[in-house]
Amino acid sequence: MTAPEQPPESTAEGRRVIDLLWNPEPPPGSRGPRPRLTLGQVVEAGIALADAAGLTQLSMRKVAAALDVGAMSLYTYVPGRDELVELMIDTVYAEHDRPAPGLGWRDRLESFVRESWALYRRHPWLLDHNQSRLPLGPNVLDVEESLYAALAAAGFTGADTVAAANFVRWQLLGAARAMIGDEAEARSTGVSYEAYWGARSSFWTTYFDSERYPTTTAIWEAGGFDDASALSLDRLLDRLLDAVDRARSAT
Structure with missing residues (x-):
């Protein structure tokens, strides 16, 4: 099976969020400062804010404030708000139990x-x-x-x-x-x-x-x-x- 042809509007952000969904915590490099946060912490903070106030109230600034970091620092973990929401959705879907295949x-x-x-x-x-x-x-x-x-x-x-x-x-x-x-x-x-x-x-x-x-x-x-x-x-x-x-x- 061949992959469907990508639409011309496919962006680096789209490719990046796919990588984050399937490989959220790649091994850290040997150089550079140790990250202060993990991607999982950023996603969980977004979920907590959305649970409390709704998706319309979610912003990168509010997530950063909840984590006590600068808003711009979040972009080292996730490309933007839309991609953060995708990660939030996939994270909470892990709570959805799947029925046993042996059931009718x-x-x-x-x-x-x-x-x-x-x-x-x-x-x-x-x-x-x-x-x-x-x-x-x-x-x-x-x-x-x-x-x-x-x-x-x-x-x-x-x-x-x-x-x-x-x-x-x-x-x-x-x-x-x-x-x-x-x-x-x-x-x-x-x-x-x-x-x-x-x-x-x-x-x-x-x-x-x-x-x-x-x-x-x-x-x-x-x-x-x-x-x-x-x-x-x-x-x-x-x-x-x-x-x-x-x-x-x-x-």
């Missing part, structure tokens, strides 16, 4: 979803990163491999595996963003999810028109809105199982 595909997918959910809860700033540009680091790829392997065990192949993985991933991300975002708003405003909607309950008897919204009414009467959880894992996996059955019957 459904158990493996359940494990993947629950582990991902827990990771987002611990590091909600992950949800602020562009998920289409996850770093090509060993921990991220290990997690991705576990998802693909679970779906392959379910019977998906080729492009169908990617489509099923995206289905799981985007459903999970959407639910996590909604729930974690609501929890953050409840903390900042002091108004819970239940209190917010409870204060607006008069709408249903005053303004809601079942003839204008017949489908919504039918779903309501069938109990479709009774599940208050942001992510119904069983329902998600049932839909995947249906897709597997259709794929097998088509062959």
Whole structure:
């Protein structure tokens, strides 16, 4: 297999971050002063700041202040903020346990979803990163491999595996963003999810028109809105199982 052709905008910074992801602590040279910090310390400081204040508040200056060094000195460890974020993401992905290969595909997918959910809860700033540009680091790829392997065990192949993985991933991300975002708003405003909607309950008897919204009414009467959880894992996996059955019957 040949490597894909590099786009013309490929930069030295991009090549450098790949090296840092896969070889973060090369052996020190025999000459020059001993580094005051390690790359791992810089990355951990960035994670701590993002956990506390969010990704939008992360800056090289703040990381340097947390480490009690000059901001310019950080550039001897990492090319810049964007590359630091990539290293942070791959580092926290090491917390994501991978399901045992001997488990059934459904158990493996359940494990993947629950582990991902827990990771987002611990590091909600992950949800602020562009998920289409996850770093090509060993921990991220290990997690991705576990998802693909679970779906392959379910019977998906080729492009169908990617489509099923995206289905799981985007459903999970959407639910996590909604729930974690609501929890953050409840903390900042002091108004819970239940209190917010409870204060607006008069709408249903005053303004809601079942003839204008017949489908919504039918779903309501069938109990479709009774599940208050942001992510119904069983329902998600049932839909995947249906897709597997259709794929097998088509062959």
